[in-house]
Amino acid sequence: AGIGAALQLQKCQSTTRFIILEARNHAGGRTFTDTQTFGAKAPVDLGARWLHHYHPDNPFYTYYSPSDKDRIDNNTYDRLKTNTFDTDGKLIPLNLIDEAEIIFEQYCTIIEKYPSDKEDISIFDVIRDEYAKIENEKMRRLVGMCLASIEDHEGANLTEISTKSCEIGEGNIDAPILTISDGLGSFIKQIVDQNNLPIEFNTVVTQIDISNQSNRLIHISTLNGRHYSCKYVLITIPLGCLKAHSIVFMPSIPDWKITAIDKMGFGLLNKVFLQFSSIFWDEKLQNIDVITNHYYQFYVCIPEARILVLYIAGSHARDLEQQSDEEIVKTLVISLRRIYPLMTDPIKWLVTRWTYDPYSCGSYSYFAVGTDLETVKDLARESHDGRVHWAGEHTNYSGSIGYVDSAFESGQREALRILEKLEQS
Numbered sequence: 001a002g003i004g005a006a007l008q009l010q011k012c013q014s015t016t017r018f019i020i021l022e023a024r025n026h027a028g029g030r031t032f033t034d035t036q037t038f039g040a041k042a043p044v045d046l047g048a049r050w051l052h053h054y055h056p057d058n059p060f061y062t063y064y065s066p067s068d069k070d071r072i073d074n075n076t077y078d079r080l081k082t083n084t085f086d087t088d089g090k091l092i093p094l095n096l097i098d099e100a101e102i103i104f105e106q107y108c109t110i111i112e113k114y115p116s117d118k119e120d121i122s123i124f125d126v127i128r129d130e131y132a133k134i135e136n137e138k139m140r141r142l143v144g145m146c147l148a149s150i151e152d153h154e155g156a157n158l159t160e161i162s163t164k165s166c167e168i169g170e171g172n173i174d175a176p177i178l179t180i181s182d183g184l185g186s187f188i189k190q191i192v193d194q195n196n197l198p199i200e201f202n203t204v205v206t207q208i209d210i211s212n213q214s215n216r217l218i219h220i221s222t223l224n225g226r227h228y229s230c231k232y233v234l235i236t237i238p239l240g241c242l243k244a245h246s247i248v249f250m251p252s253i254p255d256w257k258i259t260a261i262d263k264m265g266f267g268l269l270n271k272v273f274l275q276f277s278s279i280f281w282d283e284k285l286q287n288i289d290v291i292t293n294h295y296y297q298f299y300v301c302i303p304e305a306r307i308l309v310l311y312i313a314g315s316h317a318r319d320l321e322q323q324s325d326e327e328i329v330k331t332l333v334i335s336l337r338r339i340y341p342l343m344t345d346p347i348k349w350l351v352t353r354w355t356y357d358p359y360s361c362g363s364y365s366y367f368a369v370g371t372d373l374e375t376v377k378d379l380a381r382e383s384h385d386g387r388v389h390w391a392g393e394h395t396n397y398s399g400s401i402g403y404v405d406s407a408f409e410s411g412q413r414e415a416l417r418i419l420e421k422l423e424q425s
């Protein structure tokens with residue numbers, strides 16, 4: 001969001017002076033491509049990997065021309081390029097998956113048709129009775145897996161997600177999805193470098209003082225003892241940091257915004273990267289889904305780097321964060337070995353723990369039970385006499401929320417507002 005705003009402000013730099021204060025030692029926030037752990041030839045995105053809504057309306061469209069190495073898909077899941085294995089390690093035939101998907105589609109229709117005049121309840125509460133009716137244990141597991149894919153997408157448990165609002169904020173979901181081979185984080189970094197954006201790295205903002213009425217200047221203090229003054233400030237820190245009160249506001253954030261911050265859901269999606277000395281799975285596969293007695297394991301395959309990436313969300317992700325890397329890897333290897341008895345142990349691994357990232361405190365926002373578009377509008381609405389502006393994926397009320405392009409669009413939106421005010425003053 002900060003980068004989107006900065007590019008917009010840069011267009012009018014002759015009249016507007018601005019600076020981005022960034023806590024980390026690099027740009028991109030939740031888009032970061034790691035080229036160290038597995039080497040420069042095996043870049044991995046620790047946060048966002050896919051550029052969704054990839055069509056000419058996407059603000060990134062003009063910034064990037066896909067190369068032959070990149071991929072453009074209609075979906076991140078292709079059933080023909082996915083193998084699904086049951087608890088006994090046996091491959092589940094496609095016709096059973098199809099059957100499960102038909103039931104899942106019926107649930108989606110029930111969710112969509114939930115009456116708008118009824119009290120909001122969780123997705124799970126809406127389908128609970130139908131789900132309980134499935135007598136065949138295998139089918140129950142398969143439908144459960146389809147349901148778990150929603151949890152993966154939202155970063156939250158079905159018991160937490162709003163039935164009435166879950167469809168909002170997806171944007172043009174049918175538009176293609178771009179996978180950049182060098183990493184989405186590398187692409188965002190490239191935009192920052194090419195445009196020479198004025199960023200002060202390693203600058204953790206701790207306090208924003210808007211109380212001075214005499215000169216109408218806002219005073220910003222940072223952890224490394226620096227002070228900045230400005231007319232307007234745009235806050236683009238993640239919702240997780242707002243929930244954790246990581247910046248002190250003087251006077252404090254108004255109650256209506258605090259309510260929105262507290263109510264809106266901020267989910268958790270983690271990734272576990274496992275690199276092997278050789279590929280033991282079918283090289284053509286895009287995904288491997290494994291049903292275990294504890295949770296569903298969704299792997300994305302990166303054969304060119306001999307890597308499998310586990311995506312895990314919600315409470316399972318929170319539980320996993322409590323374990324050591326070695327414990328996590330051991331559990332995953334045990335369930336994978338049931339399918340591939342001859343596989344070797346991974347040679348390298350990497351586990352993300354987004355909850356404990358102090359500059360994110362989770363992964364991305366979702367509509368928690370009881371929230372709606374008004375909540376997002378409150379998150380976006382300026383405060384403190386119009387001098388404090390707000391952007392970030394969680395504020396993008398006129399498009400999608402939770403995505404990289406959502407964040408960028410919200411930054412552009414607020415930059416235009418600030419520019420308008422500066423022009424009028």
Ligand SMILES: Cc1cc2nc3c(=O)[nH]c(=O)nc-3n(C[C@H](O)[C@H](O)[C@H](O)COP(=O)(O)OP(=O)(O)OC[C@H]3O[C@@H](n4cnc5c(N)ncnc54)[C@H](O)[C@@H]3O)c2cc1C
Nearest residue numbers: 001023029030047048049050205359392393402403404407
């Ligand atoms: C595991 C994971 C997978 C994801 N996958 C996808 C995907 O495939 N596609 C997709 O579109 N989206 C994905 N997302 C979501 C996407 O990454 C975010 O929606 C988007 O990057 C958010 O951008 P933002 O500008 O709102 O926040 P951020 O990118 O988090 O930027 C906020 C910035 O504020 C900085 N900051 C925080 N606190 C302070 C402070 N006190 N002082 C100074 N600076 C501070 C942070 O360091 C950060 O740089 C994923 C996210 C995660 C975590």
